[in-house]
Amino acid sequence: MQIQLTLNGTVRQLDVPDHTLLVNVIREHCGLTGTHVGCDTTQCGCCTVHLNGRAVKSCTVLAAQADGGQVTTIEGLGQDGLHPVQEAFSRCHGLQCGFCTPGMIMASVDLLRHIPQPSREQIEEGLEGNLCRCTGYVNIVEAVHEAAQVMQGSQA
Amino acid sequence: MSAVLSPQPLLRKEDQRLITGTGQFTSDAWEQGTLHAVMVRSDHAHARFQADWSAVRQAPGVRCVLTAQDVTAAGFAALVNAVTVKDAQGQPQVICRMPVLAQAKVLYVGQPMAMVIADTAELAANAAEMAEIDYETLPCAVTFEDATAPGAVQLHEEAPGNTSVVFEAGDRAAVDAAFARAAMTSNVKVVSQRLIPAPMEPRAVQVWHDAATGLTHVRTPTQGLVSMLGMFTTITGWPADSIRIHTQDVGGSFGLRGTATSEHVLLMLAARTLGRPVRWISSRSETFLSDWHGRALTLHGHIALDAQGRILAIRFDNQVDAGAFNVYFSTHIGARNLSITMGGVYKVPALHMRSHIYYTNTVPVSAYRGAGRPDLAYAIERLVDHAAHEHGLDPVAIRRLNFIPPADFPYTTANGTVYDNGQFERIMDCALTDSDAAGVAQRRERARSRGRLFGRGLAYYLESSGPGAAAKDQVRGRIEAGGLTLHAISGASGQGHETSFARIVERELGLPSQRVRFVAGEVGRDLVGNSTGGSRTLYGLGSAIVDLCRQLMDHGRPQVAQLWGCTPEQVLIEGGHWRHAGREMGFEAWLDQAGAEGLELIGQASSGATFPNGCHIAEVEIDPQTGVCDLVGYWAADDVGEVISPKQLIGQVHGGVVQGLGQAFGEHAVYDRETGQLLSGSFMDYAMPRAGILHGFHHQSVPVPTKLNMLGAKGVGESGCSGSLPALANAVVDALRPLGIQQADMPFSPARLWDLMQSARS
Numbered sequence: 001m002q003i004q005l006t007l008n009g010t011v012r013q014l015d016v017p018d019h020t021l022l023v024n025v026i027r028e029h030c031g032l033t034g035t036h037v038g039c040d041t042t043q044c045g046c047c048t049v050h051l052n053g054r055a056v057k058s059c060t061v062l063a064a065q066a067d068g069g070q071v072t073t074i075e076g077l078g079q080d081g082l083h084p085v086q087e088a089f090s091r092c093h094g095l096q097c098g099f100c101t102p103g104m105i106m107a108s109v110d111l112l113r114h115i116p117q118p119s120r121e122q123i124e125e126g127l128e129g130n131l132c133r134c135t136g137y138v139n140i141v142e143a144v145h146e147a148a149q150v151m152q153g154s155q156a
Numbered sequence: 157m158s159a160v161l162s163p164q165p166l167l168r169k170e171d172q173r174l175i176t177g178t179g180q181f182t183s184d185a186w187e188q189g190t191l192h193a194v195m196v197r198s199d200h201a202h203a204r205f206q207a208d209w210s211a212v213r214q215a216p217g218v219r220c221v222l223t224a225q226d227v228t229a230a231g232f233a234a235l236v237n238a239v240t241v242k243d244a245q246g247q248p249q250v251i252c253r254m255p256v257l258a259q260a261k262v263l264y265v266g267q268p269m270a271m272v273i274a275d276t277a278e279l280a281a282n283a284a285e286m287a288e289i290d291y292e293t294l295p296c297a298v299t300f301e302d303a304t305a306p307g308a309v310q311l312h313e314e315a316p317g318n319t320s321v322v323f324e325a326g327d328r329a330a331v332d333a334a335f336a337r338a339a340m341t342s343n344v345k346v347v348s349q350r351l352i353p354a355p356m357e358p359r360a361v362q363v364w365h366d367a368a369t370g371l372t373h374v375r376t377p378t379q380g381l382v383s384m385l386g387m388f389t390t391i392t393g394w395p396a397d398s399i400r401i402h403t404q405d406v407g408g409s410f411g412l413r414g415t416a417t418s419e420h421v422l423l424m425l426a427a428r429t430l431g432r433p434v435r436w437i438s439s440r441s442e443t444f445l446s447d448w449h450g451r452a453l454t455l456h457g458h459i460a461l462d463a464q465g466r467i468l469a470i471r472f473d474n475q476v477d478a479g480a481f482n483v484y485f486s487t488h489i490g491a492r493n494l495s496i497t498m499g500g501v502y503k504v505p506a507l508h509m510r511s512h513i514y515y516t517n518t519v520p521v522s523a524y525r526g527a528g529r530p531d532l533a534y535a536i537e538r539l540v541d542h543a544a545h546e547h548g549l550d551p552v553a554i555r556r557l558n559f560i561p562p563a564d565f566p567y568t569t570a571n572g573t574v575y576d577n578g579q580f581e582r583i584m585d586c587a588l589t590d591s592d593a594a595g596v597a598q599r600r601e602r603a604r605s606r607g608r609l610f611g612r613g614l615a616y617y618l619e620s621s622g623p624g625a626a627a628k629d630q631v632r633g634r635i636e637a638g639g640l641t642l643h644a645i646s647g648a649s650g651q652g653h654e655t656s657f658a659r660i661v662e663r664e665l666g667l668p669s670q671r672v673r674f675v676a677g678e679v680g681r682d683l684v685g686n687s688t689g690g691s692r693t694l695y696g697l698g699s700a701i702v703d704l705c706r707q708l709m710d711h712g713r714p715q716v717a718q719l720w721g722c723t724p725e726q727v728l729i730e731g732g733h734w735r736h737a738g739r740e741m742g743f744e745a746w747l748d749q750a751g752a753e754g755l756e757l758i759g760q761a762s763s764g765a766t767f768p769n770g771c772h773i774a775e776v777e778i779d780p781q782t783g784v785c786d787l788v789g790y791w792a793a794d795d796v797g798e799v800i801s802p803k804q805l806i807g808q809v810h811g812g813v814v815q816g817l818g819q820a821f822g823e824h825a826v827y828d829r830e831t832g833q834l835l836s837g838s839f840m841d842y843a844m845p846r847a848g849i850l851h852g853f854h855h856q857s858v859p860v861p862t863k864l865n866m867l868g869a870k871g872v873g874e875s876g877c878s879g880s881l882p883a884l885a886n887a888v889v890d891a892l893r894p895l896g897i898q899q900a901d902m903p904f905s906p907a908r909l910w911d912l913m914q915s916a917r918s
Contacts, residue, residue, distance in 0.1 A: 099408060131356065133410070
């Protein structure tokens with residue numbers, strides 16, 4: 001089927017089999033491999049991207065569902081420099097192997113869009129759908145907390 | 157988008173690519189025209205089979221089906237087992253190596269039977285469904301009892317009683333004598349349940365063969381070039397110089413990425429045969445059935461005490477589940493890692509252990525973060541705690557009484573291990589003070605008034621880091637592009653080597669870490685070294701880098717002397733500076749002036765095992781109505797020796813402690829006893845730790861630098877779970893003790909705790 005989507009600001013027209021998943025369009029057809037696949041049951045969140053301004057797990061979204069939509073991946077997040085969440089993940093050491101990181105960052109950006117000043121409990125709950133095996137999550141929660149403060153400061 | 161540029165630099169060199177999605181994991185790049193492979197795996201735990209692959213071969217898009225016949229025709233050997241031992245009578249261990257592909261018989265659900273290669277992964281998967289396999293199922297054994305009972309089903313003809321070996325270490329007679337005269341004895345059996353390592357990047361392999369050069373290129377996550385290359389050559393029989401291994405970013409390892417597996421060598425065969433690049437990317441469900449599992453140990457500890465509570469002897473009787481075959485590390489776990497520190501941090505005059513390594517119809521077991529060391533720390537520290545409570549002794553006091561005192565180092569344990577140093581009592585006191593030991597009674601009472609059971613657990617772990625397989629670690633330093641490039645073998649899987657090793661150069665030479673570049677893998681193929689593992693790479697390879705830095709200073713000395721008109725001997729070297737008669741020059745200034753472009757030197761060091769140790773304290777509250785257990789406080793005081801990168805150190809501790817928390821509260825690879833099916837085969841059934849599992853975490857580093865390597869570091873990668881398993885278990889049992897419960901096994905899930913409490917009440 002023919003689909004059209006705006007990926008990180010660029011309009012893409014694609015001809016893909018009906019059952020193609022959004023993550024496969026992003027990785028295989030468009031070559032943006034920052035979005036990772038870490039499971040096949042929608043548990044790990046490594047494939048998290050933004051579809052029409054909402055975080056989705058792109059392994060559980062058909063490409064057809066993104067037809068006409070706006071998709072932002074990790075590559076498109078900080079097009080004018082690093083996003084404060086990206087910086088905070090590094091500064092707070094919220095990543096080790098980095099495989100879960102793109103999905104974790106995309107989920108965190110979405111969380112902060114909905115709750116600009118989250119409590120720790122809200123951060124923990126907001127990231128429940130993203131797994132990390134390296135960090136024990138302590139510094140990830142710290143990074144989101146710090147990013148929230150930086151982002152609030154930049155708006156003031 | 158509200159992106160703002162920040163002047164603050166990133167913490168690690170690796171981070172720029174990993175936070176922008178430009179890292180290179182194995183599945184992130186592929187050649188044009190790459191074919192796709194899918195595995196056919198056994199559906200049954202134990203069966204004879206006959207297969208007809210003709211429909212698969214004729215399916216659309218299929219290029220090739222590899223079966224056991226192809227593996228035999230290629231002359232491939234079975235997968236590699238790393239370590240063998242002898243039993244107490246001197247008889248060699250039975251080793252049952254895993255075939256690359258099953259022939260006529262399968263021994264576990266998920267065992268590879270064939271590889272299907274097609275134009276797309278989807279075509280390969282569809283074709284694989286068309287395999288006609290007739291299984292004649294056999295009874296299976298997935299527990300120690302079922303595997304070793306008289307008349308049990310036999311997995312391997314050459315292994316009667318499904319026994320690989322009964323290994324013994326220590327002095328049985330001395331231990332028996334000590335128990336005979338003991339004033340008090342105690343024993344406790346702990347199960348360190350089977351786990352799924354589950355690094356976030358699923359296993360992946362890509363292979364392409366260059367006919368012009370005769371080179372076969374393998375792209376896959378590794379822990380370093382050397383162990384995997386050795387296994388490839390052993391299995392394929394191909395010369396090492398015909399194989400190249402490419403790895404950049406590795407999405408976690410925890411012991412898993414050290415070995416060559418069926419998928420690797422099958423793709424190597426396919427790429428050479430077909431002349432096309434081929435890739436295989438594991439699904440997560442497939443990793444549950446095909447990545448080596450971890451832990452799967454039962455340790456039965458016995459302790460003999462004199463009337464004052466001094467330890468006279470410790471004995472362990474262990475059951476070590478190897479899974480269906482001996483792959484890589486299970487013997488190393490069951491023999492070396494469960495024996496060499498089996499007295500823990502205590503003065504124990506007599507030690508004896510026995511490890512029964514046995515086969516079951518399950519995924520083979522290999523290394524998982526600590527590989528037996530966390531399990532042993534768990535068992536010893538449960539045993540000491542259990543004995544203290546059983547005999548009315550204070551658990552802190554019994555430890556204080558039995559610690560090896562600082563004056564006794566170097567200390568040789570009853571089974572011959574030499575600990576170089578340690579300040580156990582001081583470090584325990586740090587943890588006690590930090591955790592407000594004086595306020596425990598009040599916190600216990602407060603929890604009680606809220607209807608909750610309060611438990612506090614203390615553990616003092618000690619482990620032996622990896623000695624390394626190679627006699628030394630080498631690093632090549634090359635001055636290029638105005639900076640220092642380091643080449644080595646030991647690859648990272650999240651540890652941040654590019655950052656830490658640059659920082660060591662900065663410490664030694666004052667050269668800013670931005671001017672240092674670390675590259676591991678093929679570039680270091682000509683060097684001696686070790687794959688990353690056993691918490692040793694920072695100090696192992698790091699010491700070689702210290703040596704390199706010293707050589708660089710020696711190398712520059714004559715030039716500096718010439719510049720200053722003195723003899724080289726008159727030039728002193730101090731901390732990355734040359735000094736003479738009030739003059740001083742730093743390494744960075746020399747690099748800028750001397751034009752040493754192209755200079756190459758090899759640094760090297762031999763660094764054996766070290767003994768990281770520390771005291772962890774956990775406090776938990778259990779809701780008696782639901783069995784839900786909350787971690788309410790966690791304190792760790794660790795001696796991991798000299799610290800190079802404090803923030804990365806704490807990251808390793810967090811990760812290790814939480815892998816322990818995962819094991820304590822949720823993770824469990826469960827097999828159905830009748831069918832041998834893995835019941836917890838996805839992240840929906842296998843309870844991975846999630847955000848928020850650890851907060852209120854307090855850590856202090858109390859370094860007692862070692863002299864066993866040039867950095868004074870002891871290694872940190874595996875200490876977190878060694879401390880957290882026993883601290884958490886002691887806390888949970890402490891909370892349950894008022895109900896008369898003296899022992900509980902992990903995972904402490906709400907259902908399990910609720911059941912325990914119900915049984916205790918009735």
